[in-house]
Amino acid sequence: MSGRGTRTIKVDTLARVEGEGELYIKMAGDRVSDVKLRIYEPPRMFEAFLRGRHFSEAPDITARICGICPIAYQMSAVHAMERALGIKIDPAVRLLRRLFYCGEWIESHALHVYMLHAPDFLGYQDVIEMAGDHRDVVEKALRLKQIGNRLVQLMGGREIHPISAAVGGFYKVPSKVQLRDLMDDLQWALNASLDTVRWTSTLQFPDFEQDYEFVALRHPAEYALCEGRLVSNHGLDIDPAEYEDRFAELHVKHSNALHSIVRGRGSYLVGPLARFNLNFDKLPDTARQAAADAKLRPPVKNLFRSIQVRAVELVFACVEALRIIVDYEPPSFPRVDVPNRTGVGQAITEAPRGILYHRYAVDEKGIIVTAKIIPPTSQNQRRIEDDLREYAAQLAAWPLEEATWKCEQAVRCYDPCISCATHFLKVVIQRE
Amino acid sequence: MSSEPKRKKSGLKPTIGVFKFASCDGCQLSLLDAEDELLGVVGAVDIAYFPEASRNMLEGPYDIGLVEGSITTHHDAQRIQEVRRKCKTLITLGACATAGGVQALRNWKDVDEFIGVVYATPQFISTLKLSTPIAEHVPVDFELRGCPINKYQLIELITATLAGRKPNIPAYSVCMECKRKGNVCISVARGIACLGPVTQAGCGALCPTYDRGCYGCFGPMESPNTASLTSQFRILGQTDDQISRAFRSFNAWAWQFRRASEECKRT
Numbered sequence: 212m213s214g215r216g217t218r219t220i221k222v223d224t225l226a227r228v229e230g231e232g233e234l235y236i237k238m239a240g241d242r243v244s245d246v247k248l249r250i251y252e253p254p255r256m257f258e259a260f261l262r263g264r265h266f267s268e269a270p271d272i273t274a275r276i277c278g279i280c281p282i283a284y285q286m287s288a289v290h291a292m293e294r295a296l297g298i299k300i301d302p303a304v305r306l307l308r309r310l311f312y313c314g315e316w317i318e319s320h321a322l323h324v325y326m327l328h329a330p331d332f333l334g335y336q337d338v339i340e341m342a343g344d345h346r347d348v349v350e351k352a353l354r355l356k357q358i359g360n361r362l363v364q365l366m367g368g369r370e371i372h373p374i375s376a377a378v379g380g381f382y383k384v385p386s387k388v389q390l391r392d393l394m395d396d397l398q399w400a401l402n403a404s405l406d407t408v409r410w411t412s413t414l415q416f417p418d419f420e421q422d423y424e425f426v427a428l429r430h431p432a433e434y435a436l437c438e439g440r441l442v443s444n445h446g447l448d449i450d451p452a453e454y455e456d457r458f459a460e461l462h463v464k465h466s467n468a469l470h471s472i473v474r475g476r477g478s479y480l481v482g483p484l485a486r487f488n489l490n491f492d493k494l495p496d497t498a499r500q501a502a503a504d505a506k507l508r509p510p511v512k513n514l515f516r517s518i519q520v521r522a523v524e525l526v527f528a529c530v531e532a533l534r535i536i537v538d539y540e541p542p543s544f545p546r547v548d549v550p551n552r553t554g555v556g557q558a559i560t561e562a563p564r565g566i567l568y569h570r571y572a573v574d575e576k577g578i579i580v581t582a583k584i585i586p587p588t589s590q591n592q593r594r595i596e597d598d599l600r601e602y603a604a605q606l607a608a609w610p611l612e613e614a615t616w617k618c619e620q621a622v623r624c625y626d627p628c629i630s631c632a633t634h635f636l637k638v639v640i641q642r643e
Numbered sequence: 644m645s646s647e648p649k650r651k652k653s654g655l656k657p658t659i660g661v662f663k664f665a666s667c668d669g670c671q672l673s674l675l676d677a678e679d680e681l682l683g684v685v686g687a688v689d690i691a692y693f694p695e696a697s698r699n700m701l702e703g704p705y706d707i708g709l710v711e712g713s714i715t716t717h718h719d720a721q722r723i724q725e726v727r728r729k730c731k732t733l734i735t736l737g738a739c740a741t742a743g744g745v746q747a748l749r750n751w752k753d754v755d756e757f758i759g760v761v762y763a764t765p766q767f768i769s770t771l772k773l774s775t776p777i778a779e780h781v782p783v784d785f786e787l788r789g790c791p792i793n794k795y796q797l798i799e800l801i802t803a804t805l806a807g808r809k810p811n812i813p814a815y816s817v818c819m820e821c822k823r824k825g826n827v828c829i830s831v832a833r834g835i836a837c838l839g840p841v842t843q844a845g846c847g848a849l850c851p852t853y854d855r856g857c858y859g860c861f862g863p864m865e866s867p868n869t870a871s872l873t874s875q876f877r878i879l880g881q882t883d884d885q886i887s888r889a890f891r892s893f894n895a896w897a898w899q900f901r902r903a904s905e906e907c908k909r910t
Contacts, residue, residue: 224694224700255715256746256760259749259752265885271858271892275744278666278668278669279669337697337698340699342685346682353681356676357679368853369846371670372791383853619698628668
């Protein structure tokens, strides 16, 4: 298509994302005049109805924001509450929380890499169609996902909205024998993850590099999940408690999700690419070697390669889970007593899609007075629109249908969770 | 949308559509979480509409409609009418679709004030005063309970619907599951407040098995004696606020729990 005429790229219901949204891009020739990621998922207003609930209910209630990453919500909630209430947890509980989170990472990354994202690279509508030609790949993916789920089930009773996480620890912790029973499966999962790194590096990636501000949690000794400082490649280095001083949320008319920006700068990117680029040195050797073999070195600035990075993170999660299980000694008490008192606490943890911020204030009876929750997808939302502005311009000469599919694919690279951000997605490209 | 030819309905297999309203996506994810059964299910039916899993979205009518989520906007109140017209059998999945979900906690509050808490520019937000279950809007053929649903109950329900038989999904209480597991009653033995006696089975008595009281995520069982449980909670030292909060969680708008949560504050 020449540089004349307007066109609209419009995807009414963006598929293979969690939640409901639509994408609208208006173009005049190769100039993009408007990009809107419209989130019409209805607002559920968790922050409002958390007020008046007891602090001990926060992990179970906030888990219901997202059926894909409930553990992320539970982990951010318990850490923020423990900071508010001045609670120190047992080191063994700390490791169990990392293990629990590894289960969710394996399950969520396997789901996204194979079932939601891979069909884009291979030209299928969905994993069901893909299974027709690549049944072995899909079966492997399902088993990998199942192993992540099995770990979550053992520790939390069930894979969606598990019931064991508590402020102060867990209601019940697994025995050594129960965890050791998972080791053969996790070893299989590690090999399958290494295969996944190799398999994803055979895919074709569009040439699309951007200068991102990557934001992730960084821990001095390990690939950060629940603790550390919040850092970026543009010099940010803060305690999670300072998050709201350095980031702002904007309410835009076209979306039921709030947009986040770095104050004074603008959009930023959270999730696998940010973690890999900022914390490559903290990955276990096996994961670093797998990345090197796939010729993947930080900084990775091509969004489409996030599928490879997720595969590397699968390797990390399996190695880490095995490490924790081998050394596991159950804590003396599954949880510490947490008395009611006033306090304010903030925490950030690394959900599979990126950082998840929680802040709570509680009163002397332990009742929540205010709550603030900033999910990863709302933090990435502005960046998704910025990417599409660049990417749609590159696709100006493409036939509309293909350009539309490509733009949808760009959105899916973020593994957006729109249920989280409003707590689905349509794509529309309008060309003038 | 794509240049590829779209997969067509085979015309031989029954078709399934999955529809989402206000929810967390967890119940429809249960279908993808049934790793051992998934390829079997998709072999037996045509998944005609399931946006979370596929960009191939076929027009109805559908033999089975699976509906997740509650009705919270004017637009959704109209959309459910359309979904009902397109589906021969309509099944609701989970606490949101069956009882209004955790977002029904707004039903006791001033929703405009709630919007003000979350959003800087409340006039951009369009929402109803109440979060309501699907059956308050259209006739529903079967309501599957749980927050989230039990994936094996979902597979059983789909199988039974396709076979034209009644699904084997019990409406008795969590206590039955606890007894079958051989659990010692945490309420009797340890004085822990537990909603098990008034909550429908289906989870496998998870919470008591993990040393905590049931929090009622499968909603009221067939004949719940909530008044008796409220008295028992008081004996265990629970305050009226605590009892009210216990009934008001993920199935707060189910009428039995709703009434119990209001009565304990009055007496």
